[in-house]
Amino acid sequence: MTPNGSGTRSRSHAEGEAAARITVDPSGVEAFLSLVESGPIAESDIQAMLRLPVYRKMIDALTYNKEVVADIYTRALTRDGPDSMLDLEDPRSGLMAKDVQFARMNRSRLRLFLKEVQQEWDPTSSVRLVRKYLPEDCTAQEARVTLLVGLAQGMQSGNELLIDLPLSLILRPEDALKNLTQLISHELHHLWRGSLTAEPHSADESYRGIVWALTQLEGEGIAMTLVWDGLDAHEAMRREAEGMIRFFGEPARELTEEWLSVYDGGHVKYLSELEEAMRSIFNGEVVGEPATHSVTSVLHSTVDHPVGHEMALRIQLELGQRALTECVSRPYRFLQTYQEAAKFLGNPSVAYVFDDALIEQIGRQVFARDDS
Numbered sequence: 001m002t003p004n005g006s007g008t009r010s011r012s013h014a015e016g017e018a019a020a021r022i023t024v025d026p027s028g029v030e031a032f033l034s035l036v037e038s039g040p041i042a043e044s045d046i047q048a049m050l051r052l053p054v055y056r057k058m059i060d061a062l063t064y065n066k067e068v069v070a071d072i073y074t075r076a077l078t079r080d081g082p083d084s085m086l087d088l089e090d091p092r093s094g095l096m097a098k099d100v101q102f103a104r105m106n107r108s109r110l111r112l113f114l115k116e117v118q119q120e121w122d123p124t125s126s127v128r129l130v131r132k133y134l135p136e137d138c139t140a141q142e143a144r145v146t147l148l149v150g151l152a153q154g155m156q157s158g159n160e161l162l163i164d165l166p167l168s169l170i171l172r173p174e175d176a177l178k179n180l181t182q183l184i185s186h187e188l189h190h191l192w193r194g195s196l197t198a199e200p201h202s203a204d205e206s207y208r209g210i211v212w213a214l215t216q217l218e219g220e221g222i223a224m225t226l227v228w229d230g231l232d233a234h235e236a237m238r239r240e241a242e243g244m245i246r247f248f249g250e251p252a253r254e255l256t257e258e259w260l261s262v263y264d265g266g267h268v269k270y271l272s273e274l275e276e277a278m279r280s281i282f283n284g285e286v287v288g289e290p291a292t293h294s295v296t297s298v299l300h301s302t303v304d305h306p307v308g309h310e311m312a313l314r315i316q317l318e319l320g321q322r323a324l325t326e327c328v329s330r331p332y333r334f335l336q337t338y339q340e341a342a343k344f345l346g347n348p349s350v351a352y353v354f355d356d357a358l359i360e361q362i363g364r365q366v367f368a369r370d371d372s
């Protein structure tokens, strides 16, 4: 028996054990299907579905449009024209409504897909992918994959991974199971990452935004990188954006154009704006809540994922996989490692290089580091 062989076996054993801790809860999709398969839909039936624990959890986990969820489902399920969706003010509400409408119109396909997932989806594929992007000492906690309709994305809430099932049929009808694995793996990475001890940081209210921004960039950036593992990430994102716009129309254009611009060199602009915002905080020009806002408004929810993704990809490309996994749950290390990778590349128009003195100041004042 070669050491190599036994190593491979124990790794696959560990993968099997981790996979056994992942369960799939189809009740959200089943409730939706029985609602739309039963003839005319009454508003009271929609309300009843949204009161089920799985949909309650979804609504609790939403950080936006909580109040309009019932309206979104009602419009999508009781009116036929797509136009009634598009006057929803927030583009994300429009995406949710289109997702619900798609699931209603394609209910037979959705039922078949649910069956395929229950019979054929192998959690080991997710475990293997997620493991590759975590340090060795990370614990594989129990996870419940909660499938539902209308979220139009994935979300992690405690040990629950809330996953929109129709989205995979919409984004990649020819390879929906693979798309679902990517969605689940992204959220599973968030969950397992949470078992690692995070870097200690200052409790100063004025630094809250800096900690938040660097944590988002690290957490989302690495979780985005694993989604496109082994593929040309830029090309894959572009194809995904085209698919989104084709199906979701205008609400998706607004969102995807912004994140595609990040991949077209726009991350340089966002990172330099982030640097300026952080500098103003250190100079005492903004303090307290306005300091937090000055950072969150630069790195708002549409661009934090792609900007973090660009940083993680840079680390992976220039310094290798291990350098990247060592940054998991360590936002300051992520920033330092990115800086090293960006300097190594030596092309500031492709990879923004921060001011070293500022990075050192972040370490000292925000992350209590004295290793400079």
Ligand SMILES: [Zn+2]
Pocket: 186, 190, 220, 223
């Ligand atoms: Zn995420």
